Amino acid sequence: MTEFVARREKLLEQMKPNSVAVFPASRELTRSRDTEFPFRQDSDFFYLTGFPEPNAYLIIEKLSDSAVGAEQASITTLVCRVKDKTAEIWQGRRIGKDKAKTEFMFDQTADETELEQTLQTAINNKATLYFGQGEYDYADELVFKTLQTLRMGPKKGWSAPTELLDVRPIVHNMRLxxxxxxxxxxxxxxxxxxxxxxxxxxxxxxxxxxxxxxxxxxxxxxxxxxxxxxxxxxxxxxxxxxxxxxxxxxxxxxxxxxxxxxxxxxxxxxxxxxxxxxxxxxxxxxxxxxxxxxxxxxxxxxxxxxxxxxxxxxxxxxxxxxxxxxxxxxxxxxxxxxxxxxxxxxxxxxxxxxxxxxxxxxxxxxxxxxxxxxxxxxxxxxxxxxxxxxxxxxxxxxxxxxxxxxxxxxxxxxxxxxxxxxxxxxxxxxxxxxxxxxxxxxxxxxxxxxxxxx
Ligand SMILES: [Mn+2]
CATH class of the missing domain: 3.90.230.10 (Creatinase/methionine aminopeptidase superfamily)
Known part of the structure; x- marks a missing residue:
């Protein structure tokens, strides 16, 4: 796990101040009717988290110099599937946000049900968003919707990043x-x-x-x-x-x-x-x-x-x-x-x-x-x-x-x-x-x- 943490830190070093990076996990794919192909995690998401479940998001915030407290210059957040007894009996174990936080060493974690709010809070008032657009329709939709929500709320003190950068060249150069x-x-x-x-x-x-x-x-x-x-x-x-x-x-x-x-x-x-x-x-x-x-x-x-x-x-x-x-x-x-x-x-x-x-x-x-x-x-x-x-x-x-x-x-x-x-x-x-x-x-x-x- 310390290796995954080190990779996130290395990415943070290359991000601009007051920016946020968003990485979606991949999702399950239907093989036939109600059966799925064996799940394969998205490679970039895996590289930065080691987290093996679908429907998760990694959000990495690099805080602006003025927002930086005494010690914290960044926040790493994992959003993951909700612990659910019935789903776990039928489909398999879920790590859940509590275990994810300690075992996978994130600053904070949230349930999938809190995804929109968590993402909105992380992106709000940042100058730059790093994201790999065009790869997953569900992630594009979520991220662009969040940007639009923020753009529509200036009177609430919201603002969306004006700079959208492809995060993949940075991560891919690390992976090489x-x-x-x-x-x-x-x-x-x-x-x-x-x-x-x-x-x-x-x-x-x-x-x-x-x-x-x-x-x-x-x-x-x-x-x-x-x-x-x-x-x-x-x-x-x-x-x-x-x-x-x-x-x-x-x-x-x-x-x-x-x-x-x-x-x-x-x-x-x-x-x-x-x-x-x-x-x-x-x-x-x-x-x-x-x-x-x-x-x-x-x-x-x-x-x-x-x-x-x-x-x-x-x-x-x-x-x-x-x-x-x-x-x-x-x-x-x-x-x-x-x-x-x-x-x-x-x-x-x-x-x-x-x-x-x-x-x-x-x-x-x-x-x-x-x-x-x-x-x-x-x-x-x-x-x-x-x-x-x-x-x-x-x-x-x-x-x-x-x-x-x-x-x-x-x-x-x-x-x-x-x-x-x-x-x-x-x-x-x-x-x-x-x-x-x-x-x-x-x-x-x-x-x-x-x-x-x-
Ligand atoms: Mn070959």
Whole structure:
């Protein structure tokens, strides 16, 4: 809890005097009729509170210099659901405002029934309101209604802030740099997820050896089982298990087909642990042995990924790393004649590779980005550019490195390559002396994967 308090203090340091920030919790979503999806807290709200319930609000007031008493320059308020015996018997426990105040360390707390009044009091007579508008309709409606109420009551001494600022850039920049505690959780999430991928490989190998079929959803089940058995009840995003040509559908989550012996299967899956995501992809032959064509494509992707890891330094940016992956993959595809050039038989000059890259020749086969920030959200927040330039890599940043090549059955190349889709993805933490691969525990080279599956 002291870490959550420290985050609120760090946010307060960056707020203007006489301002207020409002953060809504997310709400439950209907899955069907009267059942809900498992609840997932809003990431910014969670980051600042650790509070796990829906229908809550965090209000942070930074008082003006004149209003500051001897010791108090700020007020943090949590508004949460009302304790309700019947609701708690039917739907589950509620923390309630008394426990919320002491255990979650807020200056004050209020019941949801007092929300409008609490918010109005906090916003009244402040110069600046920090709020993330457009994200939740219910929060927009509440906040704008409160502003309008205040504007309509000048004779009662009310006034609304005249400045409305987006609070998200401040919080998102904080979230980009992970603390030691966050790094430890993400290290654990990476480890559990890595083991889960290895478990799926072993399952497929056993099924193949018994002559039993392997279905995509079975591999998904093996992975989710391992997550849950290790304290991570949910995947961080929809698990992708694509056998054969399904691997060429980047966000394939139907996971319903049989993976045929001789096909590769691409699995992109990571657990969510205490709110934090892991995001791993591995691509391997369901029968345990890569074909010659699969091997060759796999090596191009792996070489690209290793070249990127090699190039990680404080001078690098995600853009410069992306460029390295594009060059490696373009060179590989030219060498194999998959990207056709008149010169490819006799070797291609670096300038010719430059031209192919400038013309996006790789985009037909490598159509997504190399990397994204990783944290509470799988595609985590944080600006990729700063002051119009690419942002340098700094300790505490965590991101994915995930080059890929996808050749579907309509691709304009020798049909022997058709149906091969390969992506290799790891999670990288920038450290003081380089980087740490948080997902190194899952086999990655052809030799390692074939050995495990044997
Ligand atoms: Mn990813």
């Amino acid at each position: 740099f992970k603390s030691d505690a966050e790094i430890e959780v993400m290290r654990q999430a990476g480890k559990i997820s890595a083991e889960a991928h290895a478990r799926a490989m072993k399952f497929a190998a056993q099924q193949s050896q018994k002559g039993e079929p392997v279905f995509e959803y079975q591999l998904e089940a093996e992975i989710h089982h391992h997550f849950a058995m290790n304290g991570a009840r949910y995947p961080a995003y929809g698990t992708i298990v694509g056998g054969g040509e399904n691997a060429c559908i980047l966000h394939y989550t139907e996971n319903q087909d049989e993976v045929k012996s001789g096909d590769l299967v691409l699995i992109d899956s990571g657990c969510e642990l205490q709110g934090y995501a892991a995001d791993i992809t591995r691509t391997w032959p369901v029968n345990g042995k890569y074909s010659e064509e699969q091997k060759v494509i796999y090596e191009v992707v792996l070489d690209a990924q290793l070249a990127v890891l090699e190039a990680i330094s404080p001078d690098a940016s995600l853009k410069s790393l992306t460029d390295i992956s594009i060059r490696k993959i373009t060179e590989g595809l030219v060498r194999l004649g998959i990207i056709k050039t008149p010169e490819s038989q006799n070797g291609v000059t670096p300038e010719q590779i430059d031209d192919l890259i400038a013309n996006n020749a790789h985009r037909a086969f490598y159509m997504h980005g190399l990397a994204h920030w990783l944290g509470l959200d799988v595609h985590d927040v944080g600006d990729y550019n700063q002051a119009g330039a690419q942002r340098g890599l700094q300790p505490g940043m965590i991101f994915t490195v995930e080059p890929g090549i996808y050749i579907d059955s309509e691709a304009d190349c020798d049909p022997k390559w058709h149906g091969i889709g390969v992506r290799i993805e790891d999670n990288i933490l920038i450290t003081d002396n380089g980087y740490e691969n948080l997902t190194a525990d899952v086999p990655k080279t052809i030799e390692e994967i074939e050995a495990l599956m044997r």
